[in-house]
Amino acid sequence: MDANIVLMLYIIPLLFGTALITPFFPTLGTALGGRWPQYQIPRRQRLLGLNLVLLIGFAISVHTLWISNKISEGGAVCSSSTVFSCDDVLGNAAYNTDPVFGLSWGMIGMVAFGVLLFLANSISKEPDALWAERFARYGLYLTVIGLPVIALLISYEVAMGKICQYCTTAHVANIIALVGFWTIGRMHERGDWNDDEPESSTN
Amino acid sequence: MRYDEEADVRTDTAIKIMALFFASIMFLAFTTDPIASGTKEGQRAPSLEGMSYNGTGWTEFNMDDWLVDNWTETNTTAEWLVVEFMDTDCGFCWEAAEKMGQYADYFSKTNTYEGEIWDGPVINFIANVGELNIQGHESSRAEIEAFRDKTGSEACAKGDCSNRPGNPHTFTYIDDLDLDNMDSWNTDGTPTYYLLQPDGIVAWVSSENPNEELLGAIQRLTGGE
Numbered sequence: 001m002d003a004n005i006v007l008m009l010y011i012i013p014l015l016f017g018t019a020l021i022t023p024f025f026p027t028l029g030t031a032l033g034g035r036w037p038q039y040q041i042p043r044r045q046r047l048l049g050l051n052l053v054l055l056i057g058f059a060i061s062v063h064t065l066w067i068s069n070k071i072s073e074g075g076a077v078c079s080s081s082t083v084f085s086c087d088d089v090l091g092n093a094a095y096n097t098d099p100v101f102g103l104s105w106g107m108i109g110m111v112a113f114g115v116l117l118f119l120a121n122s123i124s125k126e127p128d129a130l131w132a133e134r135f136a137r138y139g140l141y142l143t144v145i146g147l148p149v150i151a152l153l154i155s156y157e158v159a160m161g162k163i164c165q166y167c168t169t170a171h172v173a174n175i176i177a178l179v180g181f182w183t184i185g186r187m188h189e190r191g192d193w194n195d196d197e198p199e200s201s202t203n
Numbered sequence: 204m205r206y207d208e209e210a211d212v213r214t215d216t217a218i219k220i221m222a223l224f225f226a227s228i229m230f231l232a233f234t235t236d237p238i239a240s241g242t243k244e245g246q247r248a249p250s251l252e253g254m255s256y257n258g259t260g261w262t263e264f265n266m267d268d269w270l271v272d273n274w275t276e277t278n279t280t281a282e283w284l285v286v287e288f289m290d291t292d293c294g295f296c297w298e299a300a301e302k303m304g305q306y307a308d309y310f311s312k313t314n315t316y317e318g319e320i321w322d323g324p325v326i327n328f329i330a331n332v333g334e335l336n337i338q339g340h341e342s343s344r345a346e347i348e349a350f351r352d353k354t355g356s357e358a359c360a361k362g363d364c365s366n367r368p369g370n371p372h373t374f375t376y377i378d379d380l381d382l383d384n385m386d387s388w389n390t391d392g393t394p395t396y397y398l399l400q401p402d403g404i405v406a407w408v409s410s411e412n413p414n415e416e417l418l419g420a421i422q423r424l425t426g427g428e
Contacts, residue, residue: 058223058227069231069237073236074238075273110224110227
């Protein structure tokens with residue numbers, strides 16, 4: 001199957017998760033709440049979206065590591081003569097590991113998204129716990145730490161003159177997760193954090 | 204129904220995330236067999252890029268264009284690669300130039316060597332020319348051309364480049380005067396020879412085999428005579 005079609009399998013749920021995190025698509029939340037009543041609560045919509053985005057981030061990190069391994073075997077997964085060629089980026093030994101420990105970027109992505117998934121999933125399951133707000137803050141900090149790493153990886157792509165579309169999707173997932181953790185943190189601060197049914201406007 | 208009052212959802216979540224992580228690692232372990240990148244025997248050689256001279260002009264060179272993906276030993280027609288790291292001001296490279304030219308012609312089947320015709324796979328030769336950080340080692344593209352073609356009046360290791368031993372070379376020379384390739388290949392001495400399989404895996408390195416000549420290594424590893 002073409003690598004760009006496979007990538008769409010990640011992008012579609014990523015967009016769905018993004019739509020749930022942001023308040024710009026209220027009809028999606030309403031439709032979801034109509035089918036599953038528990039998702040009428042905005043907090044649950046946001047957390048579902050955040051978990052979905054992080055799961056995609058994790059899965060795409062696994063996929064990039066798999067591509068790196070396949071390239072090292074001598075295979076070609078998504079090579080292209082155009083600027084979009086993840087084989088050229090992930091197969092470049094000078095750039096495909098971190099400069100400190102020599103770990104594959106895919107492995108680093110797996111660990112990062114795994115930790116973020118743990119934080120978001122824990123908050124989803126026990127939103128009223130005393131640690132929930134702290135976990136949201138940790139998630140925000142971790143995703144902010146990801147920004148300079150993303151900048152470094154983009155600088156590598158600029159140096160190579162090639163773009164790895166899989167890596168870019170993982171970077172976007174981190175940025176959306178940052179927005180997601182910030183959003184749920186704000187909801188907690190504002191007190192929009194309970195499971196009460198929304199009050200009717202006609203009291 | 205009884206509830207565990209001490210239960211913490213974080214433990215349950217951590218176990219699930221770890222299970223997901225290890226399942227992913229197992230998937231990677233079962234479906235891939237990665238080969239480390241490096242310049243030791245058995246590793247995948249790093250990229251080799253730069254401007255190259257083939258006797259007519261300078262063009263972009265990328266070693267990937269010379270490699271065959273998914274090569275297997277049953278494919279006896281695929282072409283191997285010898286990469287020589289050299290410096291035009293290196294005395295040993297000057298001395299080796301004659302044999303390098305003879306080997307390159309012999310293994311590319313354009314000439315015989317000591318009356319023998321090579322019956323193994325074609326072996327392409329590439330010379331990566333660096334400028335070692337040693338006093339008196341100052342090179343240039345003009346000097347690379349002069350060393351390869353035995354022309355001009357540039358000064359090489361032991362005199363005028365046009366007087367180096369052997370015939371003019373027919374193989375490609377890469378300008379690595381900034382030592383980018385030498386650094387990424389962790390090569391600090393010249394001449395150093397690498398024999399690469401058609402898929403880019405390092406089959407033999409001169410520095411790891413001080414008691415074996417390049418000629419013998421090629422014959423032993425490629426199965427030709």
